Amino acid sequence: MTLLLRWLGGMIDGFRPAEGPPPRQLGAFFRWCLAGAWPALSLAAVVSAIAGTLEVVTAYLLGLVIDSVTASGAENYFADNATLLLIFAGFFVVLRPLVFGASAAFNGIVVPPNIYPLVQSRLHRWSLGHSVSFFDNDFAGRIAQKQMQTARAVTDVTAEIINVVFFALASLVGSVFLLLAMDWRIAYALILWLALYFAMIRWFMPRIRIRSAARASARAMVTGQVVDTVTNIKTVKLFGHIDHEDRSALDAMAQLRGRALSFGHLSTGFRFALMTVAGILPVLLIIGALMLWRMGVTTAGDIAAAGAVAIRISQMTGWVSFTLMAIYSNIGEIEDGMRTLTPPHDLVDAGAATLLKVPDGEIRFDHVTFAYGDETGGIRDIDLRIKPGEKLGIVGASGAGKSTLVALLLRLYDAEAGAVLIDGQDLRAVTQNSLRQQIGMVTQETAMFNRSARDNILYGRPDATFDGVVSAAKRAEAHDFILELKDHKGNRGYDAYLGERGVKLSGGQRQRVALARAILKDAPILVLDEATSALDSEVEASIQNALEGVMEGKTVVAIAHRLSTIARMDRIIVMHDGQIVEDGTHDDLLAQDGLYARYWNRQSGGFIRTKEALE
Numbered sequence: 232m233t234l235l236l237r238w239l240g241g242m243i244d245g246f247r248p249a250e251g252p253p254p255r256q257l258g259a260f261f262r263w264c265l266a267g268a269w270p271a272l273s274l275a276a277v278v279s280a281i282a283g284t285l286e287v288v289t290a291y292l293l294g295l296v297i298d299s300v301t302a303s304g305a306e307n308y309f310a311d312n313a314t315l316l317l318i319f320a321g322f323f324v325v326l327r328p329l330v331f332g333a334s335a336a337f338n339g340i341v342v343p344p345n346i347y348p349l350v351q352s353r354l355h356r357w358s359l360g361h362s363v364s365f366f367d368n369d370f371a372g373r374i375a376q377k378q379m380q381t382a383r384a385v386t387d388v389t390a391e392i393i394n395v396v397f398f399a400l401a402s403l404v405g406s407v408f409l410l411l412a413m414d415w416r417i418a419y420a421l422i423l424w425l426a427l428y429f430a431m432i433r434w435f436m437p438r439i440r441i442r443s444a445a446r447a448s449a450r451a452m453v454t455g456q457v458v459d460t461v462t463n464i465k466t467v468k469l470f471g472h473i474d475h476e477d478r479s480a481l482d483a484m485a486q487l488r489g490r491a492l493s494f495g496h497l498s499t500g501f502r503f504a505l506m507t508v509a510g511i512l513p514v515l516l517i518i519g520a521l522m523l524w525r526m527g528v529t530t531a532g533d534i535a536a537a538g539a540v541a542i543r544i545s546q547m548t549g550w551v552s553f554t555l556m557a558i559y560s561n562i563g564e565i566e567d568g569m570r571t572l573t574p575p576h577d578l579v580d581a582g583a584a585t586l587l588k589v590p591d592g593e594i595r596f597d598h599v600t601f602a603y604g605d606e607t608g609g610i611r612d613i614d615l616r617i618k619p620g621e622k623l624g625i626v627g628a629s630g631a632g633k634s635t636l637v638a639l640l641l642r643l644y645d646a647e648a649g650a651v652l653i654d655g656q657d658l659r660a661v662t663q664n665s666l667r668q669q670i671g672m673v674t675q676e677t678a679m680f681n682r683s684a685r686d687n688i689l690y691g692r693p694d695a696t697f698d699g700v701v702s703a704a705k706r707a708e709a710h711d712f713i714l715e716l717k718d719h720k721g722n723r724g725y726d727a728y729l730g731e732r733g734v735k736l737s738g739g740q741r742q743r744v745a746l747a748r749a750i751l752k753d754a755p756i757l758v759l760d761e762a763t764s765a766l767d768s769e770v771e772a773s774i775q776n777a778l779e780g781v782m783e784g785k786t787v788v789a790i791a792h793r794l795s796t797i798a799r800m801d802r803i804i805v806m807h808d809g810q811i812v813e814d815g816t817h818d819d820l821l822a823q824d825g826l827y828a829r830y831w832n833r834q835s836g837g838f839i840r841t842k843e844a845l846e
Contacts, residue, residue, distance in 0.1 A: 239336055240344070242341050243267070243271045243345035245346075245347075245348040245352075246349065252573070253353070253569070257565070264350045264353065265349070265350075275342055276393050278337055279337070279397040280397045280400070280401035281330055282334045283399060284401045284405045287405030287406050291536055292322060293532075293536060293539055297535045299311075299312045301532070334398075338390060346386045350382040351378060355378055362577050370459055372457070372458025373451045373455030375458075376454040377451055377571045381564065384565045387557065388558050391558050392558065395550065396555075403425065407421060410516075410537065410540070414523050417516060424508075424511060424515055428508055428548065432552065435500075439494070439497060440562055441563065443562075445563075446494050447568075449486045449491075451567070452483050452486070456479055509545045509549060512544055513541040515541070516540065516541035517538045519537075578642070578663070580662045588654065589654055590654060592654070594756070595616050595651070596615040596649070597614065597649050598612050598614050601646050603644075604647075610636060612810070613810070614811075618786075620785065621786060622801045623800060623801065624789050625790045631807050632806050632808075632810070636806075639651050640670070641667060641670060642666055653669070669755055670757070671749040672759075673742070673749045673760070674745070674760040674761070679736070679745075680729070681729065683727060684704075684729060689751070691749060691750070691752035692751050692752050700747075703748070704744075706747070706750050706780070707743045709743040709744055713727075749781075754785075756786045757782060758787075759778075801816070803816065803820055805825070805830075807826060
């Protein structure tokens with residue numbers, strides 16, 4: 232039995248990658264989601280259809296038993312009908328439990344437990360491939376909600392089609408054949424009723440689908456609003472804006488309530504219409520069978536069979552209809568999720584992209600222009616060569632183009648003109664992953680996962696040993712405070728969790744963990760974007776000494792407002808309005824008495840003032 236259950240659980244590979252991008256048409260999207268699972272799903276549908284057919288066989292056997300009662304005397308009944316009764320007992324005790332048990336196994340072991348992770352993993356993998364701007368333009372909570380909502384909806388639709396639609400269709404088709412065996416007129420009555428039933432379904436379901444999509448969209452907005460507030464809860468409290476956030480959440484909830492009421496109004500009307508139509512069927516079939524019995528066409532067993540079929544279909548009608556309503560509701564949610572998650576990736580690897588190789592570490596910006604699609608902003612015609620192993624500092628007021636330069640180096644965007652090259656390789660011709668694996672980066676806004684300190688540092692090189700983690704932490708001046716960490720579950724030191732976005736650490740501590748991560752990565756190119764901005768002067772001095780060792784033999788690009796942190800760089804460029812306006816060593820630039828010298832002379836606490844303050 233254990234082997235059988237294990238085999239059933241493995242019929243569908245729940246983590247099989249999808250082939251190609253997700254289509255934006257509903258039917259094609261379903262095929263993309265379920266690719267690789269069709270053999271198991273087809274077998275599950277066949278088992279469900281057999282189970283539905285057995286419902287008709289139940290009514291048929293009941294009719295035979297009743298006819299046998301009227302045809303036999305009481306004293307010889309069991310002797311004369313032993314075979315029929317044996318078949319009757321075998322059907323209910325053996326065959327029916329086996330078929331329905333198999334159907335339950337497919338529903339409980341094969342389909343939902345594997346289809347949900349299959350769809351979720353494919354949607355998540357596709358979402359991860361979107362550019363940074365995709366995530367910048369939406370709520371993180373909303374994107375996560377859409378992934379889970381769409382995966383759940385696809386799973387529910389698939390399971391319900393198998394468990395209900397195939398079951399019901401087999402029952403209805405079998406019922407038509409059973410009634411045809413009695414008399415074509417009573418079968419024709421069932422067909423007329425089915426036409427009325429499907430006309431009602433056809434009117435209600437598209438409207439349910441539309442209103443369900445609107446409700447799903449409103450629900451996702453509530454999730455996005457709440458997650459956004461909770462993620463930034465310290466800012467909310469520091470600014471005393473709890474009431475403001477509460478009103479924003481209530482506005483989103485009010486919209487959801489309105490959409491839910493609209494959906495509820497329609498579902499109430501649907502239920503009333505359904506009960507009315509369902510109530511017509513037993514009256515139609517049983518009275519019709521009685522009329523035919525009066526004419527001598529049908530038997531008492533036929534009346535019982537027709538009655539059983541009518542009552543069963545009438546009961547099943549409610550079940551099927553509400554399942555169809557759920558299916559259409561889920562389809563509305565799937566379409567809503569498709570609109571959010573499946574836009575084509577706007578930054579993709581070239582078809583023949585190769586792995587980046589960095590034997591030297593030379594970086595070249597070859598007349599690069601990028602303005603985020605606008606006419607102004609960004610950088611214009613940057614022609615810059617950073618020699619292998621050179622330490623380059625970048626200086627400029629806010630909006631000068633420093634971060635844009637680094638973003639293009641990391642290929643978070645593609646240049647609108649010109650090319651960015653590393654060791655002669657155009658970044659558009661190499662894979663994005665191989666590019667970013669060759670660049671270590673520490674930013675001003677340090678990114679921490681709600682994982683242990685060990686895991687956060689290991690993110691630089693997941694295959695590193697624990698000794699390597701400790702060594703990197705020591706070089707980043709992080710080892711001592713990590714040993715003192717303790718989370719709410721009692722984990723200590725390197726096993727302590729840092730909280731969402733590292734909220735349990737100070738800014739300086741987060742930056743030192745990020746430095747340790749970059750040290751462990753040991754990439755040939757190192758980018759420092761205000762890497763020591765959150766550190767106090769004493770810690771910064773020790774970190775600077777550690778960084779000098781880390782930078783040895785690497786090509787380094789360092790952005791800084793605190794000029795003292797880059798004064799010892801091999802070369803410094805000064806950016807202004809998206810262009811390089813000065814280039815030289817610290818001493819050279821001071822001697823030029825230009826913009827860099829103005830920055831140096833006007834620093835307050837070591838920071839460059841904004842461009843507006845300088846002009």
